[in-house]
Amino acid sequence: MSEEILINVTPQETRVAVVENGVLQEVHIERASHRGLVGNIYKGRVSRFLPGMQAAFVDIGLERTAFLQTAEMKAGGVAALVEGQDLTVQVVKDPIGTKGARLTTQVSLPARYVVYMPTSDHIGISQKIDNEEERLRLRAAVRSAMGDEPGGFILRTMAEQVSEEELKRDICYLRKLWQRVSERMHEPDRHGLIHEDLSLVLRAMRDLVRDNIEKVRIDSREMYIKAQEFALEFVPDVAPRIEYYPGERPIFDLYSVEDEIKRALDRRVALKSGGYLVIDQTEAMTTVDVNTGTYVGHRNLAETIFKTNLEAAHAIARQLRLRNLGGMIIVDFIDMGDPDHKRQVLRALERALARDRVKASIADMSALGLVEITRKRTRESLEHLLCETCPACKGRGVLKTPETVAYEIFREILREARQFGTDEYLVVASQVVVDRLSDDQAQSLARLQEFIGKPIHLQVEPLYNQEEYEVVLT
Incomplete structure (x- = not known):
């Protein structure tokens, strides 16, 4: 490839x-x-400790305070926290939406083949290196390169078949880097950023x-x-x-x-067969709906559905990588009656996701054809990075129809007529709403004027979106 x-x-x-x-x-x-902040090391100060949540908020000099869980404290050897305490922390997850950065006290420094953990004595190996003989060789090579100096290491997937000399070079580089970081950590008046990732x-x-x-x-x-x-x-x-x-x-x-x-910013993803995916991101999860579209197949309905789902499995794995979708992902495959077809689609999805550098796990397909995927969320998705919420629809993805807005205006005028006395009313709205009031709703508008006994005038505001309007008492 x-x-x-x-x-x-x-x-x-x-x-x-x-x-x-x-x-x-x-x-x-x-x-x-x-x-991005992931990998950056800060000297922060505990601004608030929440015993009930087993967590703390830490001021590291950013716009929003960062979040540190008790489990991450213990992993880094921190027994207890008090407000105002200075603390060396590392960002493990960028701020996303309204949430601050996620922290750990277990500092780690990555190189190409190994990750150095100064506060640990553990030697770990990537699960993707599954050859037991190679795992034993790598563990022995790292122990030899470490000597008597403290610290722990994790061997990355790329370390497979790498020579002991290359591992040693990585280890030497990381120890020099840690020495420089340590010196900055112990400067008494230093707060904020002390090491920035590459x-x-x-x-x-x-x-x-x-x-x-x-x-x-x-x-x-x-x-x-x-x-x-x-x-x-x-x-x-x-x-x-x-x-x-x-x-x-x-x-x-x-x-x-x-x-x-x-x-990659579109909801709809076309498949070569004529089928398509619909991808929707929400705050809680991402949903992927698989549809046959124009694909009718050459044999029977079951075969058509199976082929569409197989193609969709590969397309979904690519879209998750491309859009960097993380967290909970629910895939609604087209219902399949054949258990063998379900197994093949699930295996195809697993194989496609295995090529993803970001860890993902898959649950079995439900009776309704739903598959639950969890993919590690490490940074903002492509959509959140490149786009912002639509100011017109406020993220709903739809706008009220001109007819709906016209009826809202009628109700607002009635409400105002009951509360305030005025000589006439001025409705300021978008062109499409004014057109609807002047045309399809002209009779309704006339009846309303007759009911309240006051004239109603219409004015177009070019800067208003379809949902915006004002009822002005004049």
Whole structure:
């Protein structure tokens, strides 16, 4: 499978696209105005401790106080907290919506192959490395490289088949980095940020470039040079694959990445067969509805449904990665009567999700064809990052019809007529509502004027949306 990473750099934002066989799979975006916080280490101060919630709010110098749970305190060796106490913490989840950043006191520093945990003595290995012999080799290699110095390590998936010398280089780098962080931690008057994680481009070099990545193309010469320097020092096997892209054609126009990003903001996702998905994000969960659409198949209804669901399983896994959807996801597959068809669709979904770098787990399909997926939420979804709530519909996704608004206006006029005395009324509304009042509802408006005994005038306000109006007493 051919994979490339395309990196678009501008002064305002950096975008990283992971492309497999010419198809966009992942998008990572970092804006200069608000970089992600995950991995950053802060010296904070406990502003409020909530025993009932077994949690604390910690001021780390951000707009909103961050949140620390008791389990995360114990993991980092912190026994108890009091308000006003200074504390070294690390961000494990960016602020999302109205929620502040999520913290831990168990600080960890990642490199390409290992993650260093200074306050632990544990050696862990990624579950995706399932060969027992390789797991034993890696554990022994890390113990040898550690020597007698304290600390624990987790071996990442990319550590599989890596030499002891490469692991040792990672460990040495992380210990030097921790020494620098420790010095800042112990400065008596220092509060706020004491260590910032790498920029998006360098994180991509560290985390996204795997053996199957053929090229990394960067359209900024300055960032290309920085990426090369970083790669030569920390991930030398990546350096030969990094290329500067000087083309006049925007780099994200290759493989139609820009178009794919736009489509990833749509509710409806077309399937090649003629079927389609409908994806809806809510605060509590994301729902995915599978539909046959225009696909009628060549055999019978059961076969048509099965083929549509199979295609949908692969499309859903890609959309979760592309849109970075996390938390609870409910997939409503088209009902299948054949138990074997259900098993095959579920296995297809599991295989497709196995290629996702973000951990996801799947529950069995219910009798109604519903499948529950939980995918780790680490950052804002693409929609929340690039979009905002519609000011007209306030996030409902629908607007009241002009007829509904016209009836609301009639009720408002009656309400005003009963409470206040006035000579006449002026209705200020959008063009479409005024048109409805002047045309279809003209008789109703005339009867209302006769009932209240006062004239009603209409005025168009071009800046009003369909639901906005005013009833002015004149």
